[in-house]
Structure formats: C-alpha cells, structure tokens
Amino acid sequence: MTDVAVVAFAQSKHVAADPNRNEVEMLMPVVAEALEQAGLEREEIGFVCSGSCDYLLGVPFSFVTALDAIGAWPPIRESHVEQDAAWALYEAWVRLQHGDVDTALVYGFGKSSLGDLHEIMTLQLDPYYLEPLWPDMVSMAALQARAYLDATGKTERDLAEVVVRSRAAAASNPNAIVAGTTTADALLKEQTTIAPLRTSDCPPITDGAAVVILATADRARAISERPAWIRGIDHRIEAHSIGVRDLATSRSTALAAGRAGAADDKVDLAEMHAQFSHEELIVRDALGLDDSATVNPSGGPLAANPVMATGLIRIGEAASRISAGGGDRAVAHASSGPCLQHNLVAVLEGE
Amino acid sequence: MSGRAIEDLNEDGPVTKMHAPIRLEYRIGAGTAQSRFLRGVAEGKLLGQKCPVCSKVYMPPRGSCPIHGVPTEEEVELPDRGTVTTFCVVNIPFSDLAPEVPYVCAQVLLDGADTALFGLIAGMPAREVRMGLRVRAEWAPREEWTYNLGNIKWWEPTGEPDADYDAYKDYI
Numbered sequence A: 001m002t003d004v005a006v007v008a009f010a011q012s013k014h015v016a017a018d019p020n021r022n023e024v025e026m027l028m029p030v031v032a033e034a035l036e037q038a039g040l041e042r043e044e045i046g047f048v049c050s051g052s053c054d055y056l057l058g059v060p061f062s063f064v065t066a067l068d069a070i071g072a073w074p075p076i077r078e079s080h081v082e083q084d085a086a087w088a089l090y091e092a093w094v095r096l097q098h099g100d101v102d103t104a105l106v107y108g109f110g111k112s113s114l115g116d117l118h119e120i121m122t123l124q125l126d127p128y129y130l131e132p133l134w135p136d137m138v139s140m141a142a143l144q145a146r147a148y149l150d151a152t153g154k155t156e157r158d159l160a161e162v163v164v165r166s167r168a169a170a171a172s173n174p175n176a177i178v179a180g181t182t183t184a185d186a187l188l189k190e191q192t193t194i195a196p197l198r199t200s201d202c203p204p205i206t207d208g209a210a211v212v213i214l215a216t217a218d219r220a221r222a223i224s225e226r227p228a229w230i231r232g233i234d235h236r237i238e239a240h241s242i243g244v245r246d247l248a249t250s251r252s253t254a255l256a257a258g259r260a261g262a263a264d265d266k267v268d269l270a271e272m273h274a275q276f277s278h279e280e281l282i283v284r285d286a287l288g289l290d291d292s293a294t295v296n297p298s299g300g301p302l303a304a305n306p307v308m309a310t311g312l313i314r315i316g317e318a319a320s321r322i323s324a325g326g327g328d329r330a331v332a333h334a335s336s337g338p339c340l341q342h343n344l345v346a347v348l349e350g351e
Numbered sequence B: 001m002s003g004r005a006i007e008d009l010n011e012d013g014p015v016t017k018m019h020a021p022i023r024l025e026y027r028i029g030a031g032t033a034q035s036r037f038l039r040g041v042a043e044g045k046l047l048g049q050k051c052p053v054c055s056k057v058y059m060p061p062r063g064s065c066p067i068h069g070v071p072t073e074e075e076v077e078l079p080d081r082g083t084v085t086t087f088c089v090v091n092i093p094f095s096d097l098a099p100e101v102p103y104v105c106a107q108v109l110l111d112g113a114d115t116a117l118f119g120l121i122a123g124m125p126a127r128e129v130r131m132g133l134r135v136r137a138e139w140a141p142r143e144e145w146t147y148n149l150g151n152i153k154w155w156e157p158t159g160e161p162d163a164d165y166d167a168y169k170d171y172i
C-alpha cells in the first residue's frame, strides 16, 4: 500500500442560500485556497476527482461545467462520482495507489437551495416500488429514527442531546449555519415535524463546497508539517430497500469500520456524516466508539450540510484537527443513499 | 379482491411499461458573471470577460477561464458584429416557437471574443449562409429589451468581404 495523507482542506463559508454565485464561482476560491495551503500549482496536481449531483442543480452535466473552476487545459486526469465527494476521495486514494502520480485534488459542491431537497432525494429511490410513492427524505429518516428508538429504548430526549452538543460545538466553527447554546428541554418544547423528528433534528438547507488535497509519502511530508495519514479506508453498502434492512443499526458502517481498523487503537475524535440526530447515535454504535472520543467537534451536518460535500468535509475536518495537533487519531465517516445505506469510514493519524 | 392465483397473473404476460410522473421545480440564479452579462444585454451591450492569465475573452462569460480555473473579472465591451464560424440549416419545424423553415442557426464569433455566441441568421437565403460570413446583430425594438439574449432577433450580413479562414479556424 502507498501511504496517502490529507495535506490541505478548504471549504466555502456555507450559507443557507447563495443565489448570486453559480457553482463555478462558488468553487473557484475554495480550490485556490486549498492549493495555496498546499503550496501547489494547479499543474502539479496529478489527479482530480469530484462528487456532485446534477439533480441538486437542476442542470445536466453540471459536474462538467464545474471543471471550469479547476482549469482543464492541457487535458488533465479527471473523474467524477455522482454522490458525496467522500467517494471521490476514495477514488483518488485508489488512483494514488497506482504510484504514477503523487497528488490528487478532490472537491464536492452542492446548492440545496435551488430546489426542494427533500423531494430531490426521493429520486435516488428505486423507481418501481418506492419513488412513485414520493416518500421525502425526512419521512424516510423518521422511519429510521422510530426504529432506532424502539429497538434501543432511547427517547426523543436522547436525540435532543445530540442537537445540543452539536450546536455547542458549532459555535466555534465559522462555517456553521446552525450554532449556539440551547437545552434539551427547550428543543423538546418544539412540535415534532415528522415524528419522532423535530426541525432541530434535521440538517439545515445549505449551499457550499469543499476541497481536499491528498499526497503520497514523501510528497505529503514535503507539503505538510504534520500530514493526516489515511491509515485505513473502506466503504460498504447495504440493500437499497429499507424494508429488508434493520434500520436500528448500521451493519455497513460497522463492517467498513472494522476493515478500516477504526477500533484498533484509541480514537481521539470522530467526524460523522449524520444528517439527522438519530443517525449520529446509530453510526456511533456502529463505529464502536467509547465516550472518550470527541464526536463532531465541527458541529457536524446538523450545523451545515452542503449536500455532496458534507461527507468530504468530515474527512477534511478530522484531518485538519490531526494536522493542527488537536488529536493523534481520528475516524471520519461519510454516508450516501437513503437511511444510511452506503457508508465509508476513514482512519486518520498524525505521525 | 376477486383474487387470482399468481400463476394466473402471469398469463397476462410481462408488464412492459409503467408511468411514474416526475416534476421538480428550481429557482436558479444566473451567477455573478452571467448576471452582469444579462444586465448589459438589457441595455443593448455585449459584455465579455477577459482571463488575467491568457487574455482570452469569454462571450458570454461564466465567471472563470476554464483553461486556467481563475476568475475573469475584467469586463470587455464587444461590438455587435462578428463572423459566422459554423452553422446549420434547419429544414424540419420542431417547435411552435421556431421560425419558418428553412432557417439557419449559427455560431457567431464577435470581433474581439474567443468564444462564439449562438444565434439565428436572417436577411439572406439560407443556402447562401457560409462559414466566414460577416454579420451584425439585428436588435429587437428597444422597448422590448429584457435580461435576455433574445433582445437580438437575429444576425444579418454586413456586406463586408468574408473573413479569412485563418481568422476563425481556432474557434470551430
């Protein structure tokens, strides 16, 4: 295996709606910031990979126009995944294993403000049995939340505690949209919107972008004083139909975490792609974290959720904390598909 | 339910079609660069943007140079005349909004631009339209102008000699 590290991470100042800039205008400064952090010129990047979703932007081939933010002449080596950019990072990690290039730039972007995100996500469901019923994303999540509460005996107060901790952590994150001090009592006074979930259990609609730069072995050491080494990375997927899964657990997360070696040593911090409060509890169980790990120190997706970049941001946030000396070992998790169908786990370590 | 055994349902043959109507609505902004362009068009101006690295002028601008991945902030006003780089003659009416056939769609490279605009060619028989033809914009009456490139009804020949192939060969 070739050692690969995260050497730079930049993200946009996320907002609920960024109506003035197109996706290229949103991405360009973030790409420039990441390159500057790494001290690299565009031409030095060996491979580029992006994650985005045309349905979010309502524009076919928006991932191709997004390349205008990168500069693609003379021709570059480039690829794209139509899902969260955490999987673009996975592809870049695989690509770096070939050994012929030593840097990769990964980006994800999304503007959820342009359409109805909750309905857009319906279109990822199977087209015969589920999608024609138009279950929206929050209703699907609420089914999972109910299954989780029933199976574990936990309550809506446990969900509220996740929100309280997330908002408090987000207070120090300049990119957070939802942050601040609150209490479980205050949150529980709100009506449930789709029981057992309240608006506070759901992520904010967010427009934003993020960029991660990866480098191999010596190159990484030359770029960064303290690279965040990817010591393990794995992703696993479950059946698409939620009717054949145990929604109270996340077996694919547990499997990916096992293969990435998440529990092989002490975990200082974990960034989880938990869009809903109950998802954090399910993923936490699946990762096998004990109480000593700091969970979502950035505030997580409940603080800002630029869909298609949110998972990549988990890896970036975890890596930048490692690089800044805020921990020695971190676990980053990303998720895709309805009700945590597809999960990726990366283990990041300092030296 | 009257009820039929599953094996009887198979007698109807396979289901080969189902309808699942999908409709989504979006509110899309033009972006900073294109908004400036459209505001210009509403005043009868064609505003391109220049790359600070390679000096290419993008028309219409999208806010970046796709070659260099940098913002194109310098604005350049271009004349409403240029050269047909390529074209096609449309002989089949496919929309109620389309002009009477035959009509000609073309790429028009404005003088000073490095990307071509899409437009209709009129004021001459379709069979006489050619690459290198020099054209100028025929604008709709001023009171009809809006934030839309439709303010230019079509492009008409200027009567100038055709442009040299070398002048536009890199833009085809």
Ligand SMILES: [Zn+2]
Pocket: B051, B052, B053, B054, B055, B056, B065, B066, B067, B068
């Ligand atoms: Zn340029």
